[in-house]
Amino acid sequence: MRIEAQGKAEFFDMGVPDILDYEKMKDKLQMRICDKEWNTDLLADKVVTEHGDFAAYYAVNLEENGEGISSIPVTVSLMNEWGVSAEQIQADAMVADRKRGVTLMDMNEIIKSTIFGEEPENLLNEKMDMEAMENPMFCLTNKAKMNGASLLLQEDIRKQIGECLGSDYFVIPSSIHEVLILPDNGIFQVPELNAMVKEVNETQVEREEQLSDKVQFCDGKTAVMENAERREARLEKAKEAEKTAVKKEAKGGIHGKLEKAKAEIKAKEAEKVPKNKSKDLATAL
Numbered sequence: 404m405r406i407e408a409q410g411k412a413e414f415f416d417m418g419v420p421d422i423l424d425y426e427k428m429k430d431k432l433q434m435r436i437c438d439k440e441w442n443t444d445l446l447a448d449k450v451v452t453e454h455g456d457f458a459a460y461y462a463v464n465l466e467e468n469g470e471g472i473s474s475i476p477v478t479v480s481l482m483n484e485w486g487v488s489a490e491q492i493q494a495d496a497m498v499a500d501r502k503r504g505v506t507l508m509d510m511n512e513i514i515k516s517t518i519f520g521e522e523p524e525n526l527l528n529e530k531m532d533m534e535a536m537e538n539p540m541f542c543l544t545n546k547a548k549m550n551g552a553s554l555l556l557q558e559d560i561r562k563q564i565g566e567c568l569g570s571d572y573f574v575i576p577s578s579i580h581e582v583l584i585l586p587d588n589g590i591f592q593v594p595e596l597n598a599m600v601k602e603v604n605e606t607q608v609e610r611e612e613q614l615s616d617k618v619q620f621c622d623g624k625t626a627v628m629e630n631a632e633r634r635e636a637r638l639e640k641a642k643e644a645e646k647t648a649v650k651k652e653a654k655g656g657i658h659g660k661l662e663k664a665k666a667e668i669k670a671k672e673a674e675k676v677p678k679n680k681s682k683d684l685a686t687a688l
Contacts, residue, residue: 422463423481428463429495429499432463433462433472433503434459434460434496434553435459435460435462436454436555439457439458441615449477450481450489454556455629457556460476467547467549497556497557500554501557505543506542506545506551507542507543508541509523510540527560527564527567529567531569533570533586539586539588540584541564542577544581548581552578552580561628564584565623565626568623570586571622573585573586573591573631574628575599575600577608577614579613579614593618593620593631593632596618597618600616600618617631
């Protein structure tokens with residue numbers, strides 16, 4: 404109790420007397436995601452919701468500016484003080500994240516912007532011609548480009564991306580700040596994508612900013628997202644089961660035809676037998 408009281412006192416010393424007032428804090432909520440297998444210690448005392456390979460946890464952003472974010476984590480203890488559920492926190496955090504701005508940008512334009520300084524166009528509401536684009540790759544993040552990967556967990560945003568691309572797509576977990584979107588145009592193979600993500604994580608991304616090494620696949624129409632590797636294994640298993648069923652059906656069909664032919668032959672033979680012997684033949688058959 405003393406430790407909890409001391410923690411609350413620190414919040415008050417920071418000039419945040421309203422920290423225990425949920426109505427005043429909910430607009431400051433932010434969802435953050437990580438690989439749930441990598442972050443058991445980080446998630447231990449936090450309010451957590453699970454989303455496939457990812458775990459979402461939450462923070463109250465006390466201050467957000469160009470230099471960074473000052474925040475406190477939403478712990479189970481704080482949630483109990485608020486008297487709300489994890490589902491309510493998730494819903495309000497998603498609304499707050501939408502207000503921070505959702506951007507889908509062409510990676511080629513992002514590279515150009517670093518040279519020429521022009522802000523890339525937000526393509527989230529555009530219907531794009533994938534065939535006319537060379538090496539299409541897009542970046543999903545928020546306007547501040549801070550902790551924007553969590554936008555991936557919003558179903559309506561995933562569906563909106565599918566409408567923009569006009570196809571299914573792969574999700575590359577680039578970092579906690581953004582994810583990359585690749586249209587499923589038959590060029591990319593899942594093992595190669597997984598290998599690429601692992602290499603980039605090991606050589607280019609700081610450990611605390613790594614999101615995951617598990618590539619996701621998203622259905623562009625239903626917005627259903629799943630682990631791309633497990634999806635391929637599931638589809639392969641279903642394909643094998645279908646082949647087996649077809650073979651059995653074919654075998655059963657031939658067997659049925661043979662039995663029918665034998666029955667027809669027996670019927671013809673029975674017709675040739677004198678009536679007084681047909682009963683004996685029927686018995687014999």
